[in-house]
Amino acid sequence: MDRNKLAEFLRSRRARVTPRDVALPEAGRRRTPGLRRQEVAQLAGMSIDYYIRLEQGRGPHPSRQVLNALARALMLSQDERGHLFNLAGQALETPRIRADVPEAILHLISFLEEVPAYVVDAKYDILAWNPLAGVVMGDLDARSPDDLNVIRWVFRSSDIGGYFEDEERSRFARGSVADLRVAAGRYPDDQGLQALVAELLALSPEFAEIWARHEVAVRRHNTKRLDLPDLGVIDVTCQVLAVPDREDLRLVIYTAEPGSPSHQALRKLRQLTLSS
Structure with a gap:
């Protein structure tokens, strides 16, 4: 897992997403473009402290569930999602489509x-x-x-x-x-x-x-x-x-x-x- 590259990628993707993109209010002036860290954490269903540590390159090894939640919150494409998993040191999981169907x-x-x-x-x-x-x-x-x-x-x-x-x-x-x-x-x-x-x-x-x-x-x-x-x-x-x-x-x-x-x-x- 490359924590620094993962942190850099998360920051770059956060800056690209606007509150309007994810149906959040745009109240108040924003010093930087994109979502606030708190908003990403909210969208991904995790604590703000946990997300801050990931963006600062000092977070724990994120689980697949966390990575999937971040991919949804940051509106990542399929290719970007795969890159996120690679940076976190996890191979992209095989899709579950058909896996559980008789x-x-x-x-x-x-x-x-x-x-x-x-x-x-x-x-x-x-x-x-x-x-x-x-x-x-x-x-x-x-x-x-x-x-x-x-x-x-x-x-x-x-x-x-x-x-x-x-x-x-x-x-x-x-x-x-x-x-x-x-x-x-x-x-x-x-x-x-x-x-x-x-x-x-x-x-x-x-x-x-x-x-x-x-x-x-x-x-x-x-x-x-x-x-x-x-x-x-x-x-x-x-x-x-x-x-x-x-x-x-x-x-x-x-x-x-x-x-x-x-x-x-x-x-x-x-x-x-x-x-x-």
Whole structure:
């Protein structure tokens, strides 16, 4: 581990990120560009003292969890994230995508050629998907392994206010929190899940407000409206199915009424995906 180079890299990346980039208030004059150290520590869910020591080249050997949190807080690209891990003396971990998904389920979603299908774990990390889901869910193939959490997309979005102005998206946001609370109670020793809850409680007032209601409800199915480029708006039913022998995993499938305009749009999307 090269503490000095790690410290220099952290300082340079911090200077590049503005409060607006991470939805923080810009109150008060700033003597230097970028985020304050306290803001980075807050975004990464760590103490300010710990982060200061890292930037001063005298910190402890950071864990993978700390490095991933810093990568998110500083909005690092995939290449920058890899460099961060290298400076910290750790090889970039192999992505968890597909690692925990039974082979039979991987085969199933590949056979579902006309509908988007993907697998999520208890904390809403997307672990595997078929080509249609990759497109519908926002170019999943281009995302880093640490940018595949659906609940984080919602509550860390710069447009979070828009979610609660739309009835369908508001219902999804509230239902996701209620479902996550069930998972947090079912898997109290899942450090990743508990860390996600702590992160969102610290950084999202909207999440904290819903979490404080103590609503619990397992997600099973709902309707969803998708706005697809070149195809317009389509309506689908979102089916959530438990994976046999893996209660922490769920298979999510978007279906449309056979012969409906939405069904035809999904078929056209499949053809576009195959030809691209």
